[in-house]
Amino acid sequence: MSEDCLSFIDDSALASRSLGTQRSNGVFISQVGRLNRCQTGVTQAIKNSSIELLTKTRVSDIKSLSFLEDYQTTIESAPVVLANPQTAQQLIPQVKLRLQAIRGQSTRVESINRPLNHALCGDGYLASMDDESVWSSGTFDLDDESTEVRSRDNLVNLDRINQLYDSIESVKQMEVVESWVGVRYATLDRMPHVGFVGNNEYALTGFGSKGFTWGPLASEMLVSELLGLSCPVERSLRKRMSPLRFD
Incomplete structure (x- = not known):
């Protein structure tokens, strides 16, 4: 990968100016930015193809x-x-x-006190949407298939924002606007x-x-x-x- 796409950051001052974090010893990928909503595009692609989509159909046997x-x-x-x-x-x-179940919960907050123009990855990740809201993700619970939203996991994700991004509002001031739970499965x-x-x-x-x-x-x-x-x-x-x- 060329230096135009990937560069190493070993200066905390540079990281602060570029990314808004004091952490150093990381990798900056310039083409990683904001999340775009893609659900509408996927739905339209299915409509324009010969794919027959059956939803709310539970297969009981093959x-x-x-x-x-x-x-x-x-x-x-x-x-x-x-x-x-x-x-x-x-x-x-x-x-x-x-297969082993791995439960993960993500949390979206309405905003933080300054724009997040790049995704930050470390112990989890932060990524912004086009409306300036920010997703923080995620928890990692082995052998857990529950899809219920947990308040304590939202707090973990809010605390992650403070860990990865400097000089923002306190956890108590952040407004959670959405929570999402997914269960992924990994092999042995x-x-x-x-x-x-x-x-x-x-x-x-x-x-x-x-x-x-x-x-x-x-x-x-x-x-x-x-x-x-x-x-x-x-x-x-x-x-x-x-x-x-x-x-």
């Missing part, structure tokens, strides 16, 4: 020839790609996925599950907290496998990502 069955209807789908780790193990009990060896599991069924799951890192490559690997194309990674790495490796 029968032979890849028939998906919920409690009321049967849907024919071939092949089937399991990308939901929370229920994947229930649908393919014959495969040992060995922290490598994702990508590929064939049997009966025209495939897995694409187990990314843990590295979805942005693994997601694009894993998706390309799976599409290549479905279309019979050359795999974009070495055979040894592909083997380490096989959903059947724990069997």
Whole structure:
């Protein structure tokens, strides 16, 4: 990566002027900035494609020839790609996925006393929205699948703002405008599950907290496998990502 994109910061005064923090010994990535709302764009992309989106549909069983069955209807789908780790193990009990739940809570505050123009990462991260609100994230609770918002986790995230960003309002003065809880799933060896599991069924799951890192490559690997194309990674790495490796 070129110096135009990445540079080291080992001067606390420079960090204070550039990023608003007294911390040093970090890396500055110039092209990392604010978050943009992307949900509308994703929805529009689905509408403009041939994808049929079924929401609020709970798959209860996968029968032979890849028939998906919920409690009321049967849907024919071939092949089937399991990308939901929370229920994947229930649908393919014959495969040992060995997934671990990791709960995380993020907190958005209305504003801080000066603009946050860059995302800050350390023990968690801070990132601003286009309305000047700031997300602080996140907690990390192993073997916890609860999706309820917890006040104590909001306090942890508010305290993180004070730790990463200097000269801002006290925790008591910050107004929490939104809380979000997600449960991610990691594998025993922290490598994702990508590929064939049997009966025209495939897995694409187990990314843990590295979805942005693994997601694009894993998706390309799976599409290549479905279309019979050359795999974009070495055979040894592909083997380490096989959903059947724990069997």
